[in-house]
Amino acid sequence: MRKLLLIIALFGLGFTQPALAVETLSVKAQKAQQQEQQHNAEREAQFKQRELQLAKRKAELEKRKAQLDLSIESLSRSFSDNEHTLAEQQKKLHLETGSLGELFGVVRQSAKELQLELAHSVANTEQSTHIHAIDDIVAAKRLPSILELTGLWHAFQAQITSSSTYSDITVPFVSGSGELTQLEVTRLGNFALLSGHGPVDWNGEQASDFPRLPKHVQTSAEAAGIITGHTSATIDPSRGEIYKQLADALTLAERFEHGGFVGKIIAGLFVLGMTIALYRAAVLMNIQQKINRQLKSPQTPTDNPLGRILNVYSSEKQLHVEALELRLLESIMDEQQHLERGLSMLKLLAALAPMLGLLGTVTGMIETFQVITQFGNAEPRVMAGGISMALITTVLGLISAMPLLLAHNLLSSKSEAIRNILERQSVGLVAQQAEAQSTEHKDAYAA
Known part of the structure; x- marks a missing residue:
């Protein structure tokens, strides 16, 4: 019985706990719903x-x-x-101004030309007031006033007046070392500034020396005589442009330097060839004089080609005619070798000089095209300068070859003339010996 009651109690307790759990979940759900609604x-x-x-x-x-x-x-x-008002005003302005618009254009154009003229004029330091007035006219967007037109007239008048006068002024001067100083110069018209050492260049703001000047130039001390006409003068009227071009005119030494290493070799060969030519010319002239003296006294042979041939004849005249002729021919060939000494070298140098010139030109052209490849050919003057330098070697080669070739020809002719004299004399000696032997044979046959 007790066991049964205990089992019943356990079953009752098991059903009570789920009911309590369900009730707790319901309360939580209601609270969560209320919170969500809130x-x-x-x-x-x-x-x-x-x-x-x-x-x-x-x-x-x-x-x-x-x-x-x-x-x-x-x-x-x-x-x-x-817009409507502006159009009406512009129409009214056009009607009222009439031809003044063309006048405004002419005035501005004239003012611009005078402004450019004064910017490079050597008299602009004395016309600063007129320069400001002209600048105002050029910058204006309206018709010029009577005062501005009068200022333009005065500027033109001052420019015309200054072109026929000279005056002593002080200008800023940049020396060759870059030092800025003040230099006393004489203004000659509107195109030249003369200092104590000659003309100076003026860029509108400061003066400087020209890169190169002619040998005889005028100085500031001669300005008065130039104006009055008592002193003859050569003045550059282009404000120094001609003087500046003198810097581009290369001297003979500068052109030679442009020939480079090849040019120096050509010059060395030319000097060597001319030395050989002059020496051989002196030797041949001396030989010619000795031969001429020998021809006047053939009985007394001296130390010269003809004398040595006469000695051979004297020592070998007992030989037969054919043998004597061969001995004389041998002597002539020996003398000819001495006469033509150095001529082959002279001919070689005459042929080698233009070939070296062509080599220098080709080398210079290669360098020019390399520069064009690297920097382009935007500046034709740079290309022309490089090509000109390259052609200098060709000029040097031709200049060297022509005198050498002429000297070789003259010396060869001189040597040939001397050899002809020796041959004629040897032929005469052989003929004389043949006649003598023929006479001996006739006498022997008669006896």
């Missing part, structure tokens, strides 16, 4: 408040848009009215 209510309130703010902002923007539309419409009407 949160949703708060969010709805925030949304409604945000909606009211956006509606208010929209109303403000719509009001602002309406105001801007009214302002745009008003500005458009004003713009149209202004």
Whole structure:
């Protein structure tokens, strides 16, 4: 019985615990639902408040848009009215000015030309007031006034007057070392400045020496005589452009330097060849004089080619005619070798000089084209200068070859003339010996 009651009690306790758990979950669910409803209510309130703010902002923007539309419409009407008014004013201005517009263009063009003239004129330091007046006319966007036109007239008059006068002025001067000093010069018209050492270059703001000047130039001390005509002078009327071009005119030494290493070799060969030519010319002239003296006294042979041939004849005249002829021919060939000594070298140098010149030209052209490849050919003067330098070696080669070739020809002719004298004398000696032997044979046959 006790066991049965205990079992019943355990079963009752098992059914009671699930009921309690179900009741707890229900309470939690109700609380969670209440919290969610409260949160949703708060969010709805925030949304409604945000909606009211956006509606208010929209109303403000719509009001602002309406105001801007009214302002745009008003500005458009004003713009149209202004355009119409401007067109009427421009038409009225054109009718009232008439040909003054053309006058304005002519005045501005003349003022620009005078402004450019004064910018490079050596008299601009004395016309600063006129320069400012001209600058105002050039920069103006309206018709010039009577005062401005008068200032332009005075500027032209001052420019014309200064072109026929000279004056002593002080200008800023940049020396060759870059030092800026003050230099006293004499202004000669509107195109030249003469200092104590000659003309100086003027760039509109400061003076400097020209790179090169002619040998005889005028100085500031001669300015008075130049103006009055008592002193003859050569003045550059182009404001120094001709003097500047003198710097591009290369001297003979500068052109030789442009020939480079090949040019120096050609010059060395030319000097060597001319030395050989002059020496051989002196030797041949001396031989010619000795032979001429020997021809006047053939019985007393001396130390010269003809004398040595006469010695051979004297020592070998007992030989037969054919043998004597061969001995004389051998002597002539020995003398000819001495006469033509150095001529082959002279001919070689005459042929080698233009070939070296061509070599220098080709080398220079290669260097020029390499420069063009690296930097382009935008400046034709640079290319022309490089090509000109390359051709210097060809000029040097031709200049060297022509005198050498002429000297070789003259010396060869001189040597040939001397050899002909020796041959004629040897032929005469052989003929004399043949006649003598023929006479001996006849006498022996008669006896």
